[in-house]
Amino acid sequence: MGIDRRTFIQLVTGGVVGSLFTPVIWKSLDDAAIWSQNWSWIPRLKYGQITEQATISKFGPSPCSLMVKSVAGSPYVAKGNADNEMSKGGVDAISAGGAQLLYSPSRVKGPMKKVADGKYESISWDDAEKMLSKKLSAVKGQAGKLAIVSGDATGTSTEVLSAFAAGMGSNDCYLMPGDEQAAAVALENMGGSGQIGYDLENSDFVLLIGADAMNSWGSVVRNQRVYADNRPTGGDIESVYVYAGPFLNSTAAISDKWIPVAPGTGAIFSLGLAYHMLNAGASASVADFADFKTLVMSRFTPDKVEKAIGVAPGVMAGLAKQLMSASAPLVISGSEFGQGAGAVDIIAASALNMLLGRVGEKGGMKLLAELPLAVDSAVSRAELSSRDFAGYLAAVATDKVKAPEVMMAYEANPVYAMPQATTMAAAIAKVPFLVSFSTWMDETASTADLIMPNPHSFERFDDAQTPYGVGTAMLSACAPVIEPLYNGKSTVDVILGVASGLGIDLGYESVEAVLQAKAEKAGADWDSLVEGAAYVSDSTESGSLKFAASVLSKAVIMPKGGEIALAPYAKLNVGSSTMAIPPLNCVTVSKFELQGKDLFVQINGKTAKKLNASEGSKVKLAGAGGECVARVHINEGVMNDVIAAPLGFGHTAWDEFSRGKGDNISKILTVGTEPGTGMAVWTSSFVSVA
Amino acid sequence: MEEKRASKQCGGVFPFFIGVLASLVIGWWVFPQVIYSQKTQPIDFSHKVHVEGEGMDCESCHTFMEDGSFAGLPSNEQCAECHEDLLGESKAEETYVNEYLNKDVEVPWLVYQYQPDNVYFSHMAHKGFECTDCHPDVGNSDTLPTYYENRISGYSKQTMKMWQCERCHAEVGTSNACYVCHK
Numbered sequence: 001m002g003i004d005r006r007t008f009i010q011l012v013t014g015g016v017v018g019s020l021f022t023p024v025i026w027k028s029l030d031d032a033a034i035w036s037q038n039w040s041w042i043p044r045l046k047y048g049q050i051t052e053q054a055t056i057s058k059f060g061p062s063p064c065s066l067m068v069k070s071v072a073g074s075p076y077v078a079k080g081n082a083d084n085e086m087s088k089g090g091v092d093a094i095s096a097g098g099a100q101l102l103y104s105p106s107r108v109k110g111p112m113k114k115v116a117d118g119k120y121e122s123i124s125w126d127d128a129e130k131m132l133s134k135k136l137s138a139v140k141g142q143a144g145k146l147a148i149v150s151g152d153a154t155g156t157s158t159e160v161l162s163a164f165a166a167g168m169g170s171n172d173c174y175l176m177p178g179d180e181q182a183a184a185v186a187l188e189n190m191g192g193s194g195q196i197g198y199d200l201e202n203s204d205f206v207l208l209i210g211a212d213a214m215n216s217w218g219s220v221v222r223n224q225r226v227y228a229d230n231r232p233t234g235g236d237i238e239s240v241y242v243y244a245g246p247f248l249n250s251t252a253a254i255s256d257k258w259i260p261v262a263p264g265t266g267a268i269f270s271l272g273l274a275y276h277m278l279n280a281g282a283s284a285s286v287a288d289f290a291d292f293k294t295l296v297m298s299r300f301t302p303d304k305v306e307k308a309i310g311v312a313p314g315v316m317a318g319l320a321k322q323l324m325s326a327s328a329p330l331v332i333s334g335s336e337f338g339q340g341a342g343a344v345d346i347i348a349a350s351a352l353n354m355l356l357g358r359v360g361e362k363g364g365m366k367l368l369a370e371l372p373l374a375v376d377s378a379v380s381r382a383e384l385s386s387r388d389f390a391g392y393l394a395a396v397a398t399d400k401v402k403a404p405e406v407m408m409a410y411e412a413n414p415v416y417a418m419p420q421a422t423t424m425a426a427a428i429a430k431v432p433f434l435v436s437f438s439t440w441m442d443e444t445a446s447t448a449d450l451i452m453p454n455p456h457s458f459e460r461f462d463d464a465q466t467p468y469g470v471g472t473a474m475l476s477a478c479a480p481v482i483e484p485l486y487n488g489k490s491t492v493d494v495i496l497g498v499a500s501g502l503g504i505d506l507g508y509e510s511v512e513a514v515l516q517a518k519a520e521k522a523g524a525d526w527d528s529l530v531e532g533a534a535y536v537s538d539s540t541e542s543g544s545l546k547f548a549a550s551v552l553s554k555a556v557i558m559p560k561g562g563e564i565a566l567a568p569y570a571k572l573n574v575g576s577s578t579m580a581i582p583p584l585n586c587v588t589v590s591k592f593e594l595q596g597k598d599l600f601v602q603i604n605g606k607t608a609k610k611l612n613a614s615e616g617s618k619v620k621l622a623g624a625g626g627e628c629v630a631r632v633h634i635n636e637g638v639m640n641d642v643i644a645a646p647l648g649f650g651h652t653a654w655d656e657f658s659r660g661k662g663d664n665i666s667k668i669l670t671v672g673t674e675p676g677t678g679m680a681v682w683t684s685s686f687v688s689v690a
Numbered sequence: 691m692e693e694k695r696a697s698k699q700c701g702g703v704f705p706f707f708i709g710v711l712a713s714l715v716i717g718w719w720v721f722p723q724v725i726y727s728q729k730t731q732p733i734d735f736s737h738k739v740h741v742e743g744e745g746m747d748c749e750s751c752h753t754f755m756e757d758g759s760f761a762g763l764p765s766n767e768q769c770a771e772c773h774e775d776l777l778g779e780s781k782a783e784e785t786y787v788n789e790y791l792n793k794d795v796e797v798p799w800l801v802y803q804y805q806p807d808n809v810y811f812s813h814m815a816h817k818g819f820e821c822t823d824c825h826p827d828v829g830n831s832d833t834l835p836t837y838y839e840n841r842i843s844g845y846s847k848q849t850m851k852m853w854q855c856e857r858c859h860a861e862v863g864t865s866n867a868c869y870v871c872h873k
Contacts, residue, residue, distance in 0.1 A: 003705075013709060019717055023722075
């Protein structure tokens with residue numbers, strides 16, 4: 001029997017019929033369907049051992065202690081570290097994306113030098129360090145030739161930088177502006193030492209004047225945790241919150257009462273309250289009490305205060321009474337956006353704490369002892385905090401001070417984040433050699449002559465000492481969670497190496513050794529710190545404070561009225577002075593703050609009518625140093641004659657997620673000088689609207 | 691003519707059955723062998739030595755984290771708690787210590803039951819079951835089973851299919867809603 005056509009067809013037909021009773025077709029179809037889900041471009045999960053390691057992130061306005069979960073050694077999520085007192089298990093909105101930020105397109109992948117046309121060329125670390133050493137060697141021993149600015153107010157790294165500056169013969173080592181500057185200057189004028197702290201968790205009545213504790217003032221994440229602990233959902237409310245500020249921000253929204261007070265008038269508000277307290281018999285055994293009382297009773301009477309800031313005498317009297325009848329009241333003053341407030345605001349708020357007998361008390365205002373310096377030649381934290389970088393740059397801008405030959409920016413982005421940003425950026429542009437020690441290609445790195453990338457928080461040793469605002473001195477530290485993904489190098493290691501080459505002995509050979517020494521000198525256990533515990537010290541400064549009545553007398557100026565005040569605000573999800581909008585946070589930006597590339601500012605209906613603006617209309621805001629374009633959102637939670645404007649937008653560097661979106665409100669902040677202290681201030685910024 | 695037609699009719703039925711038979715043989719015997727490639731584990735690991743010899747149980751190495759997440763396979767760090775140096779004379783241990791532990795390279799174990807990435811599987815939620823209800827009973831075995839990799843889908847032969855998950859959920863009264871497994 002041969003195989004003819006008929007046989008073949010029947011054989012095949014049999015084969016096909018038979019195959020229907022086998023798994024061939026069904027299994028193949030099923031597997032093909034699964035295969036279609038596994039094309040090479042589909043992201044794959046990484047498998048392996050899941051581990052947890054403690055670390056610190058400094059992406060937000062204050063350090064955050066985290067636990068980083070990794071799979072097979074790769075971090076994938078960051079969560080709060082409940083065992084650490086510094087942030088009490090909270091995590092801020094930028095640090096939460098810390099694992100993803102490891103792969104940010106904005107990361108600087110290795111040292112680079114500027115070449116022609118503003119372009120950058122990758123160089124080796126050896127070459128970068130030689131280049132830096134050569135420039136520094138030329139200015140060594142000459143005052144005014146080297147300036148350093150650090151964006152890390154809590155790290156021992158900054159101590160190393162200040163010691164290096166001292167070794168170079170420079171007094172120009174600064175911190176980026178922050179509330180701690182006003183507090184340090186205030187404390188100096190009140191005759192105190194150490195660092196002002198606030199025992200928020202043990203207070204039963206918290207009055208926040210200006211200070212946006214839930215977004216930008218103090219140790220924000222910790223503040224949020226303390227608030228949650230003292231006011232548990234469904235539980236007993238153990239602490240009453242009152243907020244006095246220019247608009248219904250996050251802090252006002254969670255407070256029991258919001259009292260509208262214009263930006264920059266916190267001191268008048270405080271002294272208005274002092275009037276009622278003094279009237280009710282409050283006093284303090286302080287040398288200049290009589291002067292203070294005379295000042296308050298003559299210049300801050302209820303009618304004068306109402307005329308100046310619009311708060312009715314009855315409201316002030318009622319609040320003063322509440323404060324005086326609380327068991328553990330606490331008054332905190334600060335800028336509405338974490339920077340630019342005058343010392344006088346802190347002095348006036350401290351005066352209230354003194355009248356209430358709350359200085360050095362549980363739940364009150366504390367004078368925290370500074371932890372011992374790790375580097376002997378470093379500048380003390382109090383002194384460094386009180387130095388005025390904005391004032392220095394303003395003087396460089398106006399040629400009152402000669403621009404330094406070399407400027408080094410560590411974890412700082414002054415080209416973008418300084419007040420009156422355009423003026424300050426122009427001052428920085430006068431510096432012949434700018435070095436950026438940044439993890440990110442930010443605005444400062446983008447204009448620097450040399451970029452020496454510091455590793456990401458998860459890739460390095462670091463520590464954080466007593467963030468401004470907390471009620472006890474403390475120290476946290478961390479070791480790398482992951483090997484550096486790119487060619488970064490710890491800035492401290494760079495500085496120690498360069499210093500050694502220049503004949504400056506800072507006493508250590510590595511960043512790890514410096515941080516360990518810091519822990520040891522503080523009395524902390526390094527291993528415990530690295531495992532995520534915080535060292536907490538009850539040590540406080542002794543001695544009493546004075547009212548600094550003479551400073552108050554000069555520095556408190558009644559507003560003229562009739563102007564449009566700018567009330568900038570900072571939100572954690574948008575970024576900080578050192579970070580732009582992280583990619584993952586773009587979807588969290590409110591449509592009332594940014595739509596497409598348009599920035600929105602907020603005003604109430606009455607102010608809108610006055611300015612002839614309506615919902616969505618475009619306005620041009622002009623300050624002393626620049627202009628911003630924004631659209632208007634009508635919000636009745638904003639005071640009359642106030643424009644609430646979000647910081648953190650309008651980046652010109654970084655990546656597609658933040659570059660060119662909105663405008664930078666820092667441009668229209670106006671830097672002034674506080675009478676009595678001489679420090680640069682910019683909370684009272686007025687704008688013209690067109 | 692008549693005879694020839696009859697003969698052809700008989701021959702027409704026979705090839706059909708030959709085709710059916712050939713299909714069945716290929717479909718049930720050849721196809722399963724062709725569709726899977728066979729792979730062996732990088733090291734000849736004996737669970738028995740660890741379970742019977744050292745009194746360890748599954749969770750000694752395949753641990754849960756404090757938060758309930760499953761750590762999966764042990765890392766070199768965990769293995770080094772005992773195997774920092776050679777403990778015995780087995781070739782497998784020597785290979786492990788010299789080729790992986792000392793070189794700080796994690797062992798690329800082949801995992802029999804990795805689920806696709808679009809499946810969320812919580813070991814903690816299934817902690818009430820015996821490990822062997824779902825996994826091969828390797829605890830008392832001196833050798834590791836051959837790993838069969840599906841040439842089309844790329845998954846292991848032992849990877850649990852969705853119908854198996856659904857059937858078990860139905861049997862124990864757990865929801866079979868999509869979002870239970872697909873987050």
